[in-house]
Amino acid sequence: MGETQNQTFLGLDFSTQQLKAVVVDNNLNVLHETSVQFDNDLPEFRTYGGVLQTKEEPHVTTVPTLMWVKALDMILDRLRVCGVDFSRVASISGSAQQHGTVYWSKGTRACLKKLDPEKFLHEQLVSAFSVSPAPVWMDSSTSAECKHLEEVVGGPEKLAEITGSKAYERFSGPQIAKIAKKKPEAFECTERISLVSSFAASLFLGDYAPIDWSDGSGMNLLNIRNKDWCDELLQACAPNLREKLDKPVPSDTDIGPISSYFVERFGFDENCRIVAFTGDNPSSLAGMRLNEGDVACSLGTSDTLFLWLNEPNTVTEGHVFCNPVQDDAYMALLCFKNGSLTRKRIRDSTVGHDWQLFEELLDNTPRGNFGNFALYYDAQEILPRLAGDHRYNKAGERIARYSSKEVEVRAVIEGQFVARRAHAEDFGFVIGPKTRIIATGGTSVNKTILQVLADVFNSPVYVSDNVNSAMMGAAYRAKHALFREKLKFDDILQSLPEPKLVCRPYDDAERIYGPMVQRYRQLIEQLMLTEK
């Protein structure tokens, strides 16, 4: 491998709707960036929003595993065509949608170790998966398995104390338990279970890659204090699970050299190192240079709020994960399933496929939306557990639709952000005079939407240089792992610009949105009773 200055680092993010990749230089400047959109570039898999969903309730939501493999084949060829010199890449890391599980068939490890560089990965891994399509984070069909896990350890609070979360339908433990129960033969033919992150790392490693502590925190299986699987929970999910998961590792672990497949097919240096992949939200935290007291807000397929924690706490709403860049620290996370796809649905139904027009309507309506308030859920929401659309007028009466498009546009944005603030405050996020909201994710390019975020949280909103913080965090982590003996993660980021201020709240923001947060709490209390 050449001297340090000439080295580059490759970061990838297997998010819900697309695979993204970036190559950065030694100062973390972007040299190349590209993506593969699952729906449009791989139409043969027939996904919508990157997933397959059954019609009948409860919607089972999955992804064809081979689609991710083929997307990797494509993106590496796109990088090659962009002129990337793979021989300069010193290390690779990545991130992926959390909680999804990949089931490797018996005998596949031998196949991974001797991939033919003359062929595409997807041609050689057609029969590599004992269970496919893979269950992913948007699935909510495992309520029975969740209940069992909580009973085994003595209730939701106890489970949250051990694993950082009470049981959630999308978490990997309940999902594995469902597969083991519903598809016992397929489960028996499984020699390894990966998360989407460690599955992607396995492709580069040419062997099964370990699950990292941070993404492993999203399984309801890992004890986030001793960083080992909780045997009681493993046994409650499925037989021989410890063997199928193997040992979890610190998220900044150098897990080995790149597979010879990539050396011979793409010209990577044989000394290129693979660094443990992690979840998209932990990777976002790594990519955002958060200060103490900052709240990160990722506006993507899911909307997530997260912040750095020095100590774990026990929560029954939201999650505590092991920190991806400091082994003895943690991170708090709140996840809202109905994010960008819901905003897109209301855009399409009011102004068509035109974000500029959507933002004009949003800009032309007053803060507080004439007293109208609404909640829109395409799929069953995580926080709160509600589904469907719920519109209310100024008098608090429930109505079927708003007469004006402007009201509907502002209602979806205000309703989402008021909900995020209410649950963040319930979780213990302190929103005060020093709070900065650091926005990221696809929607963070829309300044008018960020202005509503600033008003609802009564805090200034900043954005990082690159909206794809999970992908950037992967590249930063790839570099840090090579220097982890000498440098802290933050030392690696010194060459990066500070997040940029995009908007501040209006003076009347708190007077308008403080009461709207209370109205939200009352509405969901009623809805949780009536919508059961």
Ligand SMILES: O=C(CO)[C@@H](O)[C@H](O)CF
């Ligand atoms: O479920 C989530 C986090 O707990 C989502 O943010 C997924 O990671 C999105 F891919």
